[in-house]
Amino acid sequence: MYVDVIPLPYAKDALEPVMKQETVEFHYEKHHKGYMAKLKSLIAGKPEEGKSLVELMRTSSGAVFNNAAQVWNHDFFWESMKPNGGGAPPAGDVGDLIAGLGGWEKFRADFIAAGVARFGSGYAWLVLDRGKGKIIDTPNAENPLTTGATPLLTCDVWEHAYYLDHRNNRQAFLEVFLDRLVSWDFVARNARAASQAD
Incomplete structure (x- = not known):
């Protein structure tokens, strides 16, 4: 089980002016970390506590699935972006x-x-x-x-x-x-x- 959400791969203001620091802070600190806090409370002391996020997504339903998947999805979303990214992909x-x-x-x-x-x-x-x-x-x-x-x-x-x-x-x-x-x-x-x- 993850101890916490992944650290952001860039500073909270690194995506400005495209995505404001306020947006990143609100999304990451409140929503993303909120899903992890809820997940931990749902599985504390249960066999699921030792499972990875992917295992939880594949074997659970309801609130456990929703919160585990939201943590994983948000981890992946932050990694999907970078400062000065975008546009057509390079050759290769x-x-x-x-x-x-x-x-x-x-x-x-x-x-x-x-x-x-x-x-x-x-x-x-x-x-x-x-x-x-x-x-x-x-x-x-x-x-x-x-x-x-x-x-x-x-x-x-x-x-x-x-x-x-x-x-x-x-x-x-x-x-x-x-x-x-x-x-x-x-x-x-x-x-x-x-x-x-x-």
Whole structure:
């Protein structure tokens, strides 16, 4: 079991002006850490206490699943971004992956559409599914790992992820996420790890 949420991979003001420090602090300190605190209270003194987040996601339901998945999803979301990120991916394996989805402009449009179309709260994902790149969206705390897909990238489309910066304009948030925040290095690491696991 994790002792705490992962440290942010950058300073809380590092994503400014694209994502304000206030947004990062509120999201990370209140929401992300709040899920971990709730999870710890739910499994304290129980056999689940010794399980990893992935094990908890794969073997639990209800509040334990929701909080474990939200911790994992948020860990992954922060890693999916970096200062001065975004834009079309570089040439190489990730560039080839995006080309296989129709190229950067089509990928960008399809990813934004998936995130905008997610009714209520959830996530937009780039995953490997049976070795092929795919864009999916999931509701609430759901995670592609529970269906056998391998997450490569995610964008949190719960309103708390973008309200302070964009109010209710989810599309604007997804646009700047792709254009100025995405960490293609993180995507590449996940894709390499998936290929080595096969």
